[in-house]
Amino acid sequence: MRAFGTGIRIAALRDEKVKKLRDGQRDSLEYLRAKLVAGEKYIWFHAASSGEFEQGRPMIEMIKRNYPDSRILLTFFSPSGYEVKKNFPLVDAVCYLPLDTPGNAARFLDIVNPSVAIFIKYEFWGNFLQQLRRRGVPTYIISAIFRPSQAFFKPWGGMMRSMLKCYTRIYVQDERSKALLAGIGIDNVTVAGDTRFDRVTDIMKGCKEIPEIKMMKERGGVMMVAGSTWEPDEANIIPYFNSHPGLKLIIAPHEVKPERIAAIESAITRKVYRLSSLTVEEAAVADCVIVDCYGKLSSIYTYGDIGYIGGGFGVGIHNINEAAVYGMPVIFGPNYRKFKEAIEMIAVGGAFTYRTGEEFDAIMGKLLSDPAFLESSGRKAADYVKHNLGATACIYADLDNVIAPNKD
Numbered sequence: 121m122r123a124f125g126t127g128i129r130i131a132a133l134r135d136e137k138v139k140k141l142r143d144g145q146r147d148s149l150e151y152l153r154a155k156l157v158a159g160e161k162y163i164w165f166h167a168a169s170s171g172e173f174e175q176g177r178p179m180i181e182m183i184k185r186n187y188p189d190s191r192i193l194l195t196f197f198s199p200s201g202y203e204v205k206k207n208f209p210l211v212d213a214v215c216y217l218p219l220d221t222p223g224n225a226a227r228f229l230d231i232v233n234p235s236v237a238i239f240i241k242y243e244f245w246g247n248f249l250q251q252l253r254r255r256g257v258p259t260y261i262i263s264a265i266f267r268p269s270q271a272f273f274k275p276w277g278g279m280m281r282s283m284l285k286c287y288t289r290i291y292v293q294d295e296r297s298k299a300l301l302a303g304i305g306i307d308n309v310t311v312a313g314d315t316r317f318d319r320v321t322d323i324m325k326g327c328k329e330i331p332e333i334k335m336m337k338e339r340g341g342v343m344m345v346a347g348s349t350w351e352p353d354e355a356n357i358i359p360y361f362n363s364h365p366g367l368k369l370i371i372a373p374h375e376v377k378p379e380r381i382a383a384i385e386s387a388i389t390r391k392v393y394r395l396s397s398l399t400v401e402e403a404a405v406a407d408c409v410i411v412d413c414y415g416k417l418s419s420i421y422t423y424g425d426i427g428y429i430g431g432g433f434g435v436g437i438h439n440i441n442e443a444a445v446y447g448m449p450v451i452f453g454p455n456y457r458k459f460k461e462a463i464e465m466i467a468v469g470g471a472f473t474y475r476t477g478e479e480f481d482a483i484m485g486k487l488l489s490d491p492a493f494l495e496s497s498g499r500k501a502a503d504y505v506k507h508n509l510g511a512t513a514c515i516y517a518d519l520d521n522v523i524a525p526n527k528d
Contacts, residue, residue: 121247125219140199144216148195149224152231155213161235162193163523166217166243169198171439173205175263176240178318178512183523184210190523193232197243204414220245229255236522238262239287246279249286258288258522262515263315265460266297273300281306291515294460310518313511314461320418320445321509327419332395332403333370337423339404341368342488345424347417347443348374352433353453354384356480361408362389367488370420372411374430374438381412421446425494426487432456432473444470445505449497451483461508470501 132139156162165180167173173196183190192211196202206214218224225247237252239261252259271277272284284290284306291312292298298309337343346357349371361369373380385392390407395416398409411417421427427443432453440450440462450471456462465471474480487494516523 121220125221128219137199140203141197141216144199144202145219148215148218149227149231151215152193152213152228155215156193156231157191159233160191161233162191162212164193164195164232164234164237165211165240166195166237167197167201167240168243169196169201170204171201172240172242173201174319174439175315176238178315178322179238179262179516180210181322182512182516186520187524193234217245217248220247222247222251225251229257236260236519238519241265244280244283246283249283253286259286260289260291260515260519261287262291262312263293263511264290264297265293265314266300267458268300273304289518291511291518293511310514312514313508315511315515316439316441316461317505317508318510318512320439320441320505323418323442324422324445327422330416330419330423332398332400333409333420333423335400335403336368336406336409339368341366342425342494343368343370343423344426344428345417345421345443345448346371346428347421347430348372348438349428349430350374350434351383353428353430354387356474356477357428358384358387359477360481360484364484364488365390365407367484368406369408370411370424371408372417372420376412376414381410384410418442421448424448425498426451426484428452437462440465440471441505444501447498447502449487449494449501451480461504465501465504468500468504470497470499470504472497 128138128142132142163183165176167176180192194208194211194214195217197217202216208214218228229251234257237257237259241263271280281304290309292309293314295311298311301309344367346369361367371384373384388408391405392408392410393402393406394410394412396412421443424443424446425448427448427450429437429440429443429450429452431437432455434455436458437452437456440452443450444465452473454473454475456473462471466473472483474483
């Protein structure tokens, strides 16, 4: 951890995102001393970034509905999560998790005085976990998923396995994860499912109308909504869109830096506009809209007929459920094997994957030429999401007794 901390300080000299991480970790304890009420107990949620936060959010919302006066602390590891959610209104404080050293862990827990700690999906910080265990703080991880390739299941993974023993209970997404953990002697495990299904359903119920996109949709044609795209995704999407006038496109790149937006704009040969400045008159003639701002994509999905999820040519795809819940088939690149929902949605016929431009063209050709196939695929995607609802309620039913205020 000390070497990691040194690496962060060096990288921060050149990288603005890492600089935010360094500064946030450094300032967290001082922030907490000033922000938290001394002597009060807090329910502590920790998420790596914004994606993991969305998995934990349904739990936070359920706690606040049932116990409005409960005090909640939310921490992040990544600037991508903190910068987007630092003003989240349902919690009392938001900050970075300090670097995972024994001293930081002890000081952090002295200040926070947590009644319960809830980690989300992939967060394993050994010093914090050991301190929580020594202090007798009920500690959980939710929406976790395990694979044989992870360090826990390797001969040299003893230190990682010891971290698992610090959790009061581990809530996993599937039976395979439970079986893997049982194989290394970890039995305090419950199969609860993935809270992301509950979250995307809540988002769908609360989506907001975007009049300009609605007008564009009502002009007819098939609408593809491409979310969280990267350059390799766009290298397949844009040429196909340019040559198929019956297709409309909403494209939301993962990064909305000016140079990225300009590059996408210059590659499109049809009528293209930016969402931030889109007028009703422009929407009436637009073939493509580039989403050059954050916070709109989840509502835009409601207008889609086909969803495209970016990241499949990089470290892994983004959230496919966010599009599938609206009843549209989803397409993504080849790096999806770490995502249970992607594998299962392909199996039921609600999702499609590809490696080459030719394969992408074939998938799009089938969806565009066969309306019945398009409708059926979208229905299968939505049904898959509905079938997997309920993880939040399952976990909450178990934890209500330790979450309730004034419980010792």
